Amino acid sequence: MPEVRSADLCWGQRYHWLRYQQVPAGTRHDAHIVVNTPLPDGLSLPGLKSALGYLVRRHEGLRTVFDADAAPGPRQRVEPPRPLPLRVASTEQDGTPAPAAVVSEMSVTEFDLAREWPIRACAVTTGGVPRRLALVLNHLAFDDWSIQLFQRDFEALLGALAERRRVELPPVAYQPADLAAAEALSTPERTAVLRYWQDTVPALPADTFARRRTPAPPEGPAAYGATLTSPTLLGAVREIAGRLRVWPSAVHLAAYAVAMATYAGEPAVTFRWLTSHREDGPRMSVMTCMFSPVLVSVDLGGDPGFAEVVARVARAVDTAQEHAYAPYDEVMEIVARDGFRRGTPLRASSEVNFLSHGGTSCGTRKERFLRIPEPTAWARSGTDTYLRVGEWDDGVTVAFNATAALMDAGGVERVLRGYARLLEAHREPGADLRLGEAAGLFGFAPPAALRLARLGPDTVDLDATERVVRAHPAVRSAVVSVAGGRLLATVEAHGALSEGELRLHCLDAVSGAPGARCPDEFVGLPPECGSPGGTVPPGAADLAAVVAEVNGLASVDSDVSYVAAGGRLLRGPRVLSVLRSRGWHGLDLTDLSGPRPLSGLARTLTPSGGR
Numbered sequence: 001m002p003e004v005r006s007a008d009l010c011w012g013q014r015y016h017w018l019r020y021q022q023v024p025a026g027t028r029h030d031a032h033i034v035v036n037t038p039l040p041d042g043l044s045l046p047g048l049k050s051a052l053g054y055l056v057r058r059h060e061g062l063r064t065v066f067d068a069d070a071a072p073g074p075r076q077r078v079e080p081p082r083p084l085p086l087r088v089a090s091t092e093q094d095g096t097p098a099p100a101a102v103v104s105e106m107s108v109t110e111f112d113l114a115r116e117w118p119i120r121a122c123a124v125t126t127g128g129v130p131r132r133l134a135l136v137l138n139h140l141a142f143d144d145w146s147i148q149l150f151q152r153d154f155e156a157l158l159g160a161l162a163e164r165r166r167v168e169l170p171p172v173a174y175q176p177a178d179l180a181a182a183e184a185l186s187t188p189e190r191t192a193v194l195r196y197w198q199d200t201v202p203a204l205p206a207d208t209f210a211r212r213r214t215p216a217p218p219e220g221p222a223a224y225g226a227t228l229t230s231p232t233l234l235g236a237v238r239e240i241a242g243r244l245r246v247w248p249s250a251v252h253l254a255a256y257a258v259a260m261a262t263y264a265g266e267p268a269v270t271f272r273w274l275t276s277h278r279e280d281g282p283r284m285s286v287m288t289c290m291f292s293p294v295l296v297s298v299d300l301g302g303d304p305g306f307a308e309v310v311a312r313v314a315r316a317v318d319t320a321q322e323h324a325y326a327p328y329d330e331v332m333e334i335v336a337r338d339g340f341r342r343g344t345p346l347r348a349s350s351e352v353n354f355l356s357h358g359g360t361s362c363g364t365r366k367e368r369f370l371r372i373p374e375p376t377a378w379a380r381s382g383t384d385t386y387l388r389v390g391e392w393d394d395g396v397t398v399a400f401n402a403t404a405a406l407m408d409a410g411g412v413e414r415v416l417r418g419y420a421r422l423l424e425a426h427r428e429p430g431a432d433l434r435l436g437e438a439a440g441l442f443g444f445a446p447p448a449a450l451r452l453a454r455l456g457p458d459t460v461d462l463d464a465t466e467r468v469v470r471a472h473p474a475v476r477s478a479v480v481s482v483a484g485g486r487l488l489a490t491v492e493a494h495g496a497l498s499e500g501e502l503r504l505h506c507l508d509a510v511s512g513a514p515g516a517r518c519p520d521e522f523v524g525l526p527p528e529c530g531s532p533g534g535t536v537p538p539g540a541a542d543l544a545a546v547v548a549e550v551n552g553l554a555s556v557d558s559d560v561s562y563v564a565a566g567g568r569l570l571r572g573p574r575v576l577s578v579l580r581s582r583g584w585h586g587l588d589l590t591d592l593s594g595p596r597p598l599s600g601l602a603r604t605l606t607p608s609g610g611r
Helices: 011-022 045-058 099-108 144-163 176-183 188-203 231-244 248-264 306-322 328-342 409-425 435-441 462-470 499-512 540-551 569-581 598-604
Strands: 005-008 032-038 064-067 075-078 086-090 119-126 129-138 223-230 268-276 291-299 351-356 368-371 385-391 396-403 452-455 458-461 475-483 486-493 521-523
Touching (some): 005 176, 011 291, 011 328, 011 569, 032 099, 045 086, 045 119, 045 129, 075 176, 099 119, 099 129, 188 291, 223 231, 223 409, 248 291, 248 351, 248 385, 248 409, 268 306, 291 306, 291 328, 409 435, 452 486, 458 462, 462 475, 462 499, 486 499, 499 521, 540 569, 540 598
Antiparallel strands (some): 223 396, 268 291, 385 396, 452 458
């Protein structure tokens, strides 16, 4: 299909693009939004098709595909207008699939982003008359605001059709490609925002859950989830927010921070706050997704009272949002480079989202707790925990997911019930529980006793690090300690083993060893001299060549991570695609964003049959 024009991905699209590519095929429907819209009496199928066709012509984002193989990076390509495919499902028992089955199939079927527009439509009919329109939308093109924009335009069109008059809609000032062109400009504001993250990321803890994280269980559920809906929480949160002069979202975030700090046993809680990048002006009219996560870190040291926690959270969020409008992938590259520098993954991968459902009831008059089926699709997203707060007209729903590597179903329930108890306890003006006192509301068992050390912002498991060092076949013994703010490994080896070879081994292994970190110094080994040594994996040359080719690099250092070598995260999907075309499998985007050296990633590659 010829294109009208093309552009780089908008900043708000990049998060969803990378997330969609990260999640394996068959589990990507978490990024699909289902919207049901009642249709007015007297609307015919041709009239419905006409209205949808008008919207497709009006908003370029509805007829945009995404090219993962474009050079130098993925592109959004606007296609010429054409009729939007419209499926029809009858409520009558006429031998055709029922509407629920049709919409379910549409919602779970993966979008072919390179060929398919990000919108699917189904007219639900009775007696041949359309009664309801079901839409399945891809998050790449839609957020809450753009869904409201679509519905506003759609309702105006239907009203004009009913009255047989010409529709009058304000002109669309910005299309997604216009927004991408504006974002591509090098501005002082963009430079300042990225400099802020370069200065901030080194102070973030590598892993809030270092004391709790375990290797992912080989069997059983990969994640757990539950929801708690409470009519009384709505009033409690609003009273607290009014008393402390903050937004209700700050009160919820404070309750989340207390829950996570209490569970993790760490003073600092880092999470990704899903925030909108829309602002008054022409950008408000862009039909695309304009939100992505911004990193927020809250220090709860000093056993603060809840009012102080709320104040700290509000300040942290304000500061983060002042620096939120930036390319998501470039901020994550800063995180990845710092993880390689530290020698451990920076697991800033818990997410929090706050949604308003104005005009809608929560559907219950008393507190209701529900376990949800295993969130298998979410579990493959690379996210540690996910808190979603929904505020209704008459209640609040708090949903929480956690990977099995962090907590079990009982832990998820204790988070939600303790969260509600904490907020209810502070409804009264005089209540102000300190962090240590609030811990009793959750009932968490203490973390396992570990031999831990504090290095800068990080909690390091010394025993886990020793196990990583000892796993090298040439190491006879190893003792890990801290001296002068540095992590030391005193090593006795069998035969020749250079410091460089052992360092590469540790960098390659720490991602799979919770709490471990590559030592800063190896005592008892000869210093690195020339090549670090070790066996060169079969796929190493191909991996280095592909990384260089896709990223336009003259050469690649295989002893550093993908990002440290100059690889760009947005080009990661194309790196993996080219590797597959050359017969290599086994890597994903998480591997490319971690601290493992390319030489270690090459050991993960597996050849296709016949190679």
